[in-house]
Amino acid sequence: MEEFIEVKDVYFQYEGTEGEDSSAFALNGVNMTINKGEFVAIVGHNGSGKSTLAKHFNSIYLPTTGDIFVDGINTKDDDRLFEIRKKVGLVLQNPDNQIVAGIVEEDVAFGCENIGIPSKEIRIRVDNALKAVDMYDYRTHSPDKLSGGQKQRIAIAGIIAMEPECIVLDEPTAMLDPQGRDEVIHTITELNRNMGITIILITHYMEEAVLADRVIVMDSGNVLTSGTPKEVFAQVELLKQRRLDVPQATELIYKLAGCGFELPKCVLNEEECVQALIKYCSLQKKNG
Amino acid sequence: MSVVRAENIRFVYGGGTSFEKTALDDVNFEIEEGEFVGIIGHTGSGKSTLVQLLNGLIRPTEGKIYINGKDIWEEPKKIREVRFKVGMVFQYPEYQLFEETVYKDISFGPKNMGLEQDEIDKRVRSAAEFTGLREDQLESSPFELSGGEKRRAAIAGVIAMDPDVLILDEPTAGLDPLGRDALLSQIVDYHKVRKNTVLLVSHSMEDIARIADRILVMSKGKKWMLDTTHNVFSRGKELENIGLRVPQITKIMMMLRQKGINVDPTVLTVEQGFNEIVNYLS
Known part of the structure; x- marks a missing residue:
């Protein structure tokens, strides 16, 4: 797989914070690679460094030490700032x-x-983007008359319309209702699958993280663990210990398995959970 | 007597302009003293409009709101008193912090109520304790606090007014699971001690399922249902049709039931679901 973003030994200290010890740094020697076309979810507590890291991906923040490369371009390269922002x-x-504007489509x-x-070309892109987030009917409305969730979808449409190679979303669904959340996540998945756009989704909702190709868990400015959703969410103990959520389906099966019922190590959603339980029940029946 | 009563409420935004929109239509309900009521509904269903009507921030186009049996707009000049009785925590309340110290910020409400200095001090300290702020944080600037702490300080400012009805509009939005659980359990503890009425607007079905006695479901500006948490979440399919969901654990139990596994499909927490399945399997 082709690398798209490379994070190399990045430390970051906010201006005004002092000291040399690790607590003074928002990022503590982060290393990671995001591949082209990948859908990566980043989870972790507030203060774990996820949002700080996200703002590094398109040069809003620059590493205090270390380097980040976007499609081979160092984010510190001031001359190529626009190129980076166009890509991410x-x-x-x-x-x-x-x-920023008084009318949604503007x-x-x-x-x-x-x-x-x-x-x-803008006309076509704007229409498509608005349809993708299901806000086409509101194209001539004023954004300030919209609810928080609708506004968020407009913001996403604005990014989609620029057709970037990668979209970084920092808790885009935090203010949406369940249906709005589903729609946005569905949109993100479609953009990833159909258009090959690299997606980096920062979220507190584990039900969203399980949809990614890869989950990265951040803690205290560093990567705690990463892997496929199955690999990460199988570590229920570790996640719980750090007071992170796991999906209810995962937790239920984990608890049952802990009581000696022979169930798979990790399920990610309600379908897998129900399937596992049904299979277990029919095996029990067969064995009398 | 019910503490909150809404009677034939209708609210129209931008009346007489081309943006005219009916946000609420013929809404009727009663909430009893000491209840913990969750309010859910899709984006734009009228939840936020409704809670703003309840503490007199906006005036219904038609219909009446009664607090403790009194029509709140009977004497419009006294509407300020309604805001002391019905405390409102807005979305992202931390943006409203403005004072030099956390202490001063929390005391702003009680001061405006014209309370004695002793009483104000007592209230500030107990509100800070309820929301889990430390004594030494009271003298720091609110802007030195972390995001989660800022939000607690803002909520403390409303709690310090000791309202009979406390309304929280998505108090956990944007918090991480740790901050969310801590804040919710503080609200629940406060409710248990103070025994006042709490209305909590949330998009998290899991949270609402865990803590609410009853749920008011809004859809398209109308009251869709007001019933016990158990009864509301036993209507999973219909909730999905109006853009809502049931908690994942409830969904799992419903699906098992459909596949002929005889478990109670209306459980609300992982703990209950776990017990139900262990019982079935044993």
Whole structure:
């Protein structure tokens, strides 16, 4: 697989924090690689360094020491800043901080205009982006009349319209209702599968993390563990110890297995959970 | 007597303009003293509008809101008193911190109520304790606190007014699981000690399932249902149709039941589900 983002021994200290010990650093020697076309979920507590790391992926923050390469370009390379930002789009936690225009479709077009896309092309991209987030019907509305969840989908549409190679989303669903959450996550998955866009999803919802190709767990400014969702969520003990969530389905099977019932090591969603239990029951029946 | 009563509430935003939108239509319900009620609904279902009506921030286009049996708009000049009785914690309340110290910020509400200095001090300290802030944090600037602590300070400021009805609009949004669990259990403990009425708006079905006595379900500006947590979450299919979900554990039990495994499909927590399945398997 081709590498897209390479994080090499990155330390980061916020201005104003002092000291040399590890607690003074928001990032503590992070190493990771994100491959082209991959869907990676990053989970961890507030203060674990996930959002700080996310802002490094398109040069909003620069490492205090260490380097980050985006498609081979060092994020410290000031001359190629625009190139990096064109490749990596960032969707933030709070949609109110990222809406700029008075009309929905103008807001979605803002990014495209800035990178010099011809206006005919912008029209098509904006329509497609709005359809992708299911906000097409609101294209002529004023964003301030929308709910938080709707605004977030507009912000995502604005990024999608720029057709970046990679989208970093920092808790994009924190304010959405369950259906809105499903729609956004569905959109993200589609963009990844159909268009090959690399997705880095930062989230507190483990039900979202299980959909990724790979899950990275951050703790105290470093990578605690990483792997496929199955590999990561099989470590229920470790995650619980750090007071991180696991999906309820995973927890249920883990608890049952702990009581001696012969069940798979890890399930990720309700379907797998139900299947495992049904299989167990029919085996029990057969054995009398 | 019910502590909160909404009678034929209708609310229209932007009346008379081209943006006119009916946010609430013919909403009726009663909430009893000491209840812990969860409010759920899809984005734009009218939840936030509803809670703003309850403490008199906006006035219903039609209908009446009664708090402790009194129509809150009977004397519009006294609407401020309603806000002391019905405390409101907005979404992302930490953005509203403004004072020099945490102590001053928490005391802002009680001060405005015209309380004595002794009483204010007592309330600030007990509110800080309820929300898990340390004594020594009271003298620091609110802006030195972490995100989770800021939110607690903001909630403490409302609790310090000792409202009969406490409304929290998505108090855990943006918090990590650790911060979320800590804050929720503090709210539950506060509710148990103070025995007041709490209304909690949330998008997390798992949280609501764990802590609410009853749930008010809003859909498209109308009251869809107000019933016990158990009864609401036993209508999984219909909830999905209005853009909501049941907790994952409830869904699992429903699916098992459909496959002919005889378990109670209305469990609300992993613990209950675990016990139910162990019973079945043994």
